[in-house]
Amino acid sequence: MNIEIKVLELLEQNPKLSAEEIAIMLNEKKEEIEKVIKKLEDEKVIVKYHTIVNWEKTEKEVVEAIIEVKVTPQRGVGYDAIAKRIYKFPEVKAVYLLSGNYDLHVIVEGKTMKDIAHFVGSKLAPLEYVLSTATHFIMKKYKDAGVILEDGEKDDREVITP
Structure with missing residues (x-):
């Protein structure tokens, strides 16, 4: 290597x-x-040094959602142009091109569920070439970027007595 x-x-x-x-x-x-x-x-192989924060252990109110987006690819540029329009919104943390039922996987962040609903309804869904969206709110993170966020792994085995 x-x-x-x-x-x-x-x-x-x-x-x-x-x-x-x-x-x-x-x-x-x-x-x-x-x-x-x-x-x-x-060479932009290392793009950024990143800190993983477990926001559940802080006082900051953060709501994250995964939005699956179906789009019509544009002639000559495919999915790139619509992905670029989406990732420029400040609410958007990540955008991925997928295979399967949806084309784009968008991760967004807001202070409340209402903020995210407003983003989807007024900014994302009305975009030209966006056909449909499906929003999934993240209720709890167990592991993020390869890091387990819970306090140690609990031994759930039952005690066996003779």
Whole structure:
């Protein structure tokens, strides 16, 4: 496996790792790791360093929803143009092209369910080329971006007594 892949895997698991720490882990020189990271950032392979927050443990009121969107692809650009229009809305956290019953998977965030309903009804659904939407509110997150959000895994096995 090449050094770039190894560096990416380590940073994906822990973006706070320093070049020096990565160098020690990979038995490489710090300067070499710094060059690799700089190259990956310049090439937009590393796009952003991200913190995962469990908002349920804070006082901030956040509601997230997954919206499945059926669209008509545009001649010459397919789904890209409508996806771009959708991802430019500030409420939108992510947009993915899917296979299956819906074309786009849109993740949105608002302060209330009403905020999200307003976004869907007044901004998303009326867009040209949007045929239909299906909104699913996220009730609880158990795991996000590969990280388990609950406080430790509980042992649910029953005690067996002789």
